[in-house]
Amino acid sequence: MIAAATQGTVVAIGNFDGVHRGHRALLARAKKEAQLRGLPLVVLTFDPHPAAALGRTPPPRLMTLARRTELLKEAGVDRVETLAFTAEFAGLSPEAFIEQILVTRLRASVLFVGSNFRFGHKRAGDLETLRRDGRFALGDAALLEDAEGAVSSSRVREAIAAGELATVAELLGRPHALEGGVVHGDAKGRTIGFPTANLGDFQEMLPAHGVYATRVERLSEGGAATLLGLGVTNIGVRPTVAAVPELRVETHILPPTAANLDLYGAKIRVSFVARIRGEERFSSFDALRAAIARDVVAAQEIHGLQGWSVPPVEATL
Numbered sequence: 001m002i003a004a005a006t007q008g009t010v011v012a013i014g015n016f017d018g019v020h021r022g023h024r025a026l027l028a029r030a031k032k033e034a035q036l037r038g039l040p041l042v043v044l045t046f047d048p049h050p051a052a053a054l055g056r057t058p059p060p061r062l063m064t065l066a067r068r069t070e071l072l073k074e075a076g077v078d079r080v081e082t083l084a085f086t087a088e089f090a091g092l093s094p095e096a097f098i099e100q101i102l103v104t105r106l107r108a109s110v111l112f113v114g115s116n117f118r119f120g121h122k123r124a125g126d127l128e129t130l131r132r133d134g135r136f137a138l139g140d141a142a143l144l145e146d147a148e149g150a151v152s153s154s155r156v157r158e159a160i161a162a163g164e165l166a167t168v169a170e171l172l173g174r175p176h177a178l179e180g181g182v183v184h185g186d187a188k189g190r191t192i193g194f195p196t197a198n199l200g201d202f203q204e205m206l207p208a209h210g211v212y213a214t215r216v217e218r219l220s221e222g223g224a225a226t227l228l229g230l231g232v233t234n235i236g237v238r239p240t241v242a243a244v245p246e247l248r249v250e251t252h253i254l255p256p257t258a259a260n261l262d263l264y265g266a267k268i269r270v271s272f273v274a275r276i277r278g279e280e281r282f283s284s285f286d287a288l289r290a291a292i293a294r295d296v297v298a299a300q301e302i303h304g305l306q307g308w309s310v311p312p313v314e315a316t317l
Contacts, residue, residue: 008109010034011102012077012141013044013117015153018062019071021173022143022151030112031076033139040078042106046085053085060205062156062172064179070223081106094125098133112139163208163275175271178202178249179219182263194292196234196250197263199270206249209236209279212272213299216253219267228263229253232292232299233270236279252292254300274302 012030016023027041034041047065049058063071069080083089083101092100097120102108111130119125130136143150151171159167160176168176180202197216214233217225233251251270276298282288 008037008039008107009042009079010037010039010110010112010139011042011044011106011108012112014114015049016043016045016068016072017049017059017153018156018172019068019075020151020153020156020171022171024075024173025144025151026112026141027072027075027077029140030110033110033112034078037109039109041076042079042081042108043072043077044081044083044101044106045072046083048085050085050090053087053090059153060157061203062153062160062176062205064203066223067179091121094120094129096120097125098130103135108136110137110139112141114141114143157205160205160207163210165207165212165272165274168272175215175273176204176207177269177271178204178206179267179269180249182266182268184264194232194252194289194296196252197268199249199251199268202249206235207272207275210234211276211279211295213274213276213302214251215271215273216251217269217271218263219269225269228268230299230303231270232276232295233272234279252296254296254303276302 010030010033012027014023027043031041045068049061051058065082069082072080102111113127113130115127117127120129127138130138143152145151148155156168156171156176159165159171165175178199180199182197183200184198212233212235214231216228216231218228219225231251231253233249235247235249237247249270251268276295280291282291
């Protein structure tokens with residue numbers, strides 16, 4: 001049963017993974033059009049990624065669906081419609097997609113879709129299909145460009161994989177982040193004086209193994225974020241301390257926030273500000289401890305350059 005909207009809408013269609021600066025520039029144009037027409041702005045997005053339903057390997061996620069929805073609404077979207085991209089949905093003809101989704105469900109008057117937009121069974125529908133239908137105005141959906149070309153989710157993924165976090169932040173308009181629950185580890189960090197929060201159940205793309213200056217936020221059940229402090233995060237298999245390689249994402253929150261902070265079971269967001277070094281194997285725990293101490297100093301310097309300070313810790317944390 002397809003729910004129908006009660007009025008016309010301006011609709012932007014896409015995955016919008018990352019809700020990067022290019023997406024937000026497009027949404028700003030769509031929002032202006034919606035305001036001129038007195039209509040709500042709706043984003044139609046898909047989950048999981050269409051590639052998964054089509055038997056291909058989807059690209060790594062830049063963010064969870066919940067975070068994507070949150071940022072889309074912050075960008076001025078009035079409603080986010082998420083379609084489950086299943087094999088059955090992929091089998092809809094272009095005509096059925098238009099009638100069932102665009103007309104009946106969304107009551108679309110204006111569409112903002114990319115020039116390479118394809119829809120319907122075997123991707124048979126395109127912009128020309130929409131023009132021939134004649135019921136929709138087509139808005140300018142060109143993505144923002146810089147000296148390297150269009151700002152895109154693919155470029156963000158490439159920069160994350162390369163550890164180019166300044167480029168990532170420039171493309172996204174904010175640092176890349178991981179969200180997940182804090183799980184119990186083996187307490188090795190505590191024994192050498194650097195207790196860590198171990199992140200589990202995250203869905204987002206991992207940066208390359210190494211040590212990073214990060215910001216750490218605690219997330220409420222409703223998704224509201226509270227800054228806990230600044231941190232040093234290690235991504236890797238801990239070659240110095242682990243007998244069996246096992247990927248870990250471990251964050252040491254810098255003083256004064258770190259004092260007596262119990263986060264087990266909490267959900268946190270770790271945002272990656274800058275890469276400090278790659279993953280290394282050290283000859284001893286003492287050598288590892290000294291390296292982490294240097295990482296902490298480097299992170300403090302990086303955060304200081306950003307002008308960020310650590311807020312006082314509330315007793316409820």
